Amino acid sequence: MTQPKILIVITKADIGGAQIAALHLAKGLKAKGLAVTAAIGEGSFLAGELNQANIPITFIKNLKRSFNPLKAIFSFFEFKKIFDKNVFDIAQLNSSNSLLAALAARLAKNKPRVVFTWHGLSYLDPGAKKNWLIKKFFSLAFKILLHFVDENVFVCQTNLDQVKKTKLVKTGTVIKNGVKIDALGTKQAREFLANKLKTNLSGQLLVGSIGRLSEPKNYEYFIEEMAEVRKILPAAVGVIIGEGPERAKYENLIKKLDLAKNFFLAGEIAHASRYLPAFDLFILTSLYEGSSITLAEAMACGVPIAASATGGTPETVSGKGQIFPLQKGRLAQIIMAAAKQPKQEKMPAQADTTVAMTLGYLKLFNLSS
Numbered sequence: 001m002t003q004p005k006i007l008i009v010i011t012k013a014d015i016g017g018a019q020i021a022a023l024h025l026a027k028g029l030k031a032k033g034l035a036v037t038a039a040i041g042e043g044s045f046l047a048g049e050l051n052q053a054n055i056p057i058t059f060i061k062n063l064k065r066s067f068n069p070l071k072a073i074f075s076f077f078e079f080k081k082i083f084d085k086n087v088f089d090i091a092q093l094n095s096s097n098s099l100l101a102a103l104a105a106r107l108a109k110n111k112p113r114v115v116f117t118w119h120g121l122s123y124l125d126p127g128a129k130k131n132w133l134i135k136k137f138f139s140l141a142f143k144i145l146l147h148f149v150d151e152n153v154f155v156c157q158t159n160l161d162q163v164k165k166t167k168l169v170k171t172g173t174v175i176k177n178g179v180k181i182d183a184l185g186t187k188q189a190r191e192f193l194a195n196k197l198k199t200n201l202s203g204q205l206l207v208g209s210i211g212r213l214s215e216p217k218n219y220e221y222f223i224e225e226m227a228e229v230r231k232i233l234p235a236a237v238g239v240i241i242g243e244g245p246e247r248a249k250y251e252n253l254i255k256k257l258d259l260a261k262n263f264f265l266a267g268e269i270a271h272a273s274r275y276l277p278a279f280d281l282f283i284l285t286s287l288y289e290g291s292s293i294t295l296a297e298a299m300a301c302g303v304p305i306a307a308s309a310t311g312g313t314p315e316t317v318s319g320k321g322q323i324f325p326l327q328k329g330r331l332a333q334i335i336m337a338a339a340k341q342p343k344q345e346k347m348p349a350q351a352d353t354t355v356a357m358t359l360g361y362l363k364l365f366n367l368s369s
Contacts, residue, residue: 005037005087008025008026008038009039009092010022010038010094010095012065013046015242015268019043021155022046024179024358026053028178029358032362032367037056037088039057041059041063042063058082060075062078065097067097079108083112084108088110091112092115093114096122103148113150114149115149115152115153116146116153117154118155120289121288139168142168152169154174155177156176160172177293178354178357179293179300180353180354181352186277187345189275196266199264205236206237207281207335208238209240209242210272210294211286212244213240213242213246213265216286216288218286223253223254224328227257229336230262232336235339239263240265241272242267242268243268276297280338282295282304283306283335286307289312295316296316299320306321306322306324308326309323
C-alpha cells in the first residue's frame with residue numbers, strides 16, 4: 001500500500017510556536033507511517049530538527065515572513081514547480097504568507113488537498129495595532145486565497161468564531177496544539193539560566209516569558225510592570241527567552257527604567273521549555289494570540305501562570321491560572337502576590353500531548369490512525 005504523502009509548509013524556520021507545532025505534527029504523522037516532507041523558508045532551527053527526525057526538506061528561497069510582493073510572486077512559482085514535479089495527497093500550510101501555495105496547488109499539474117492551519121489571526125485580529133487600510137488589504141488577500149483552501153484548521157475556538165463573524169470562512173475544525181516537554185528540575189534550570197545570564201538568581205523571584213521579541217507579544221508592558229514591582233520587591237528579576245525585531249526597543253526601555261541588572265533578554269535558547277521550572281511565575285502579555293505553545297508548556301511543567309485576556313488564551317488556561325486585562329499596574333499586582341506564595345521546588349517533568357493533535361489531523365485528512 002502506498003504511503004500517503006504530506007507536504008508541511010512553514011514560512012519562518014526559526015524558533016517559534018507555529019514552528020514547534022509544525023515540527024510536532026511532522027514527527028507525529030511520520031510515526032503513523034505517512035511520507036512527510038517539509039517546505040520551509042529562512043532559518044536554521046527547524047531545518048536542524050527535521051534533519052534529526054529524518055524528514056526530507058525542500059527550501060523555498062523566496063518564502064519570507066515580511067510582505068514583499070516580488071518575493072511572494074517568486075515563492076508562488078517555487079511552490080507550483082514543487083506541485084508540478086511531485087504528487088502530494090495533502091499540503092498543510094502553517095502561515096499566512098504560505099497561502100500562495102494554495103493557489104499554486106490549484107494551478108499545478110498535481111493538485112493536493114490543501115489544509116490551512118490558523119495559528120492566530122495576525123493582522124486580522126481585533127487586538128492588532130494596524131491601521132484600517134492595512135487590515136482591509138490583508139482581509140481582501142485572505143478572502144481571495146482562502147478560495148483555494150479545502151479545509152481550515154484553528155488552534156482555538158475563539159479564533160474560529162472571530163473569523164466566521166468576518167465571513168472569511170463558513171466553517172472550520174478546531175485542533176488544539178500539542179506540547180512535548182522534557183523539563184529540568186527547578187535547581188538545574190535555575191543554574192542554567194544563571195550561567196546564561198551571568199547573574200546570581202539565588203533567592204530571587206524569577207518572572208519570565210518565552211516568545212518572539214515582536215510587537216504582538218507586547219513585552220514593553222512586562223518591562224514597565226517589572227519596574228513598578230522593583231520599587232517594592234528589589235529581589236524580583238524578569239527574563240524573556242527569545243529573539244526578534246523589537247530587541248533594540250526593549251534594550252533601550254530596560255536601560256531607561258534602570259533595570260539593566262534586573263531584567264534580561266536571554267536571546268533564543270533551543271528547547272527553551274526545558275528551563276521553564278526555573279520561573280516562579282510565567283507571564284504572557286500578548287496583544288493578540290491564537291493558542292500559545294509556551295503557555296501550554298509552562299502549565300504542563302506546573303509553573304504558575306498569568307496571561308493577558310486575548311484570543312485563545314482563556315481557553316488554554318481554562319481556570320488553571322490567572323487571566324488579566326492589559327491595564328497599568330495589573331500585572332505588577334499579580335507578581336507581588338506571587339512573591340507571597342511559598343516557593344515550590346519542581347522535579348524534572350515530562351509531558352506529551354502531541355498524539356491527540358496528530359490524531360486530530362489524521363481524522364481531518366480521512367486517513368487511518
